[in-house]
Amino acid sequence: MLYQLFFIVFCLTVTTYGENEGESCAGTCTDIWGCSSAILDIVSGQDLPPCTGPGNEHLVCCMDNGAPTEDAATVDSNQCEPVSAELTSPKTGQKAWDKCIEYQERFVYPCQKTAAGTARGNNCFNQFSISTRIVEGTDAEAGEFPHMVLLGYGEDIPTVKFLCGGTLLSDRFILTAGHCTFTKDYGSLTYAASGILQRSEVDESKVYKIKRIIPHPDYKLFAGYNDIALVETEKPIALNSRAFPACLDVGKESEHQKAIATGWGSTENYGDPAPTLQKVTLTKFSDDVCAENYEEDGFLVKGFNSTTQICYGDETTSKDTCTGDSGGPLQVQNKHVSCMYTVIGVTSFARACGFAGQPGVYTKVEPYVPWIESVVWP
The missing domain is CATH 2.40.10.10 (Trypsin-like serine proteases)
Known part of the structure; x- marks a missing residue:
């Protein structure tokens, strides 16, 4: 995606001339990196309205400026056009799935008042968050x-x-x-x-x-x-835009070889809790490897259960969840609902944390969705 962004920015720079930064177009001339709607257009394959002048590079006609912001007054979603079909999916009648769509409408692309009436805002963040590397994790952003x-x-x-x-x-x-x-x-x-x-x-x-x-x-x-x-x-x-629910895995997510774990737990085995939320990208281990690592004992009387448990970690580095991360989510970016995370697991336990080749165990969410729905949305 970053290559695509740089390529389009280069084309804009060398082929077009127009207004200067801050001047009016259909929106406002803005640096592409400060315009979330322009980045969304790139990802979805749409043409960008260029807005470049001599000495001013990487400008686009941004519809974000002067449009709603996350501080704008939110109104009923029915007062706006639906979220673009490229960014969302239809509701199905399943409670957990439909709530996922509802939260996206309310908090990622909320219907907001503008000077011209109402329009969908854009609070998208995680669509463009790239977690490359909690043990061997990195600080998350607000x-x-x-x-x-x-x-x-x-x-x-x-x-x-x-x-x-x-x-x-x-x-x-x-x-x-x-x-x-x-x-x-x-x-x-x-x-x-x-x-x-x-x-x-x-x-x-x-x-x-x-x-x-x-x-x-x-x-x-x-x-x-x-x-x-x-x-x-x-x-x-x-x-609000900084605190809203995630989606649950209802079976629409395929097997993920990579997933992101987050938490405020120790950043090393027996270490102190992290002061800032940590994120780490982990790799899925096969059920056979999980079964070898977690054989029958007093804690797992039947050994690893592939129906309700999954294993993630790293084969070659110490990337892992650790003490204090328990209960937090193992998540993937939702392929069907833009800018929403889907929780596929709950951090459960490990023999030890921060050791290469030794995965941690996560409770698989999908088998428990009917129970969750019966409690949360009866």
Whole structure:
């Protein structure tokens, strides 16, 4: 995609002349890298309206400037044209899938008021986030993973121990791991923090008291199976362009050899928690390799279960999730719904973290979608 962008920018530079930066066209003359709608046009194969003058390179006629921004007033989606068919998919009647489409309409391409009436905004971020490389991870950026939640234990917000991650599914429900619902040292989950990038951003305006903890009915403490749970907050979580739900894998995603794990966990085995949300791209291990790494024992009495578990890690480097990443999502960029992540797994456990060739185990989301739907969208 980057090659395509550079090629088109080069063509614009050498073949066209027009207005200067900041001058009016159908929109405003803007550097291509500052115009998200222009980048979307490139990705979808559409022609760009050039806007280049002598001494001013890489300008396009950007429809973002003077159009809605993420701070503009949002109105009912029915007041705007539908999201382009190239960027979305039809609803099917399945609750989890239809909610994915709804969240994209509301938060990625929201219907907003403009001086000329209403238009679809563009808050797309992760479409163009390239995670090349949590152990051996990199810092995420603000708004890159708007569904991420930090989960904590304790009675007073200033002293809460935030030790697990989770995924926003709605304004009241969060997906996490079953083993995150209770700790020996700190008891049950009590708080969830949403819309944050750094641990230092946690304050009362972004922290929500947990009302109800719902482990999967087949989850058992000190066992490695069905390690998945839902938590419900006492009051609705404030949703916006920096904090909104992810999609769930409902079977439309094919097998992914690469997936992204995110969390605020340790960046090395037995290390300190990360101050900033980390992201790392992991590689899928075959079921046979997973079974070899996770044989029958007291924790996995039947060994690795390929129906409800998946393994990801790295064959040659120490890329991995680690302590404190538990409950967070394993996700892929949705091929059918632009700028939305699909959660395919929940970070569960590993023998150790940060060792090449030793994958971590993730609870596979798809088999649990009917249960999730029955709780979150009954």
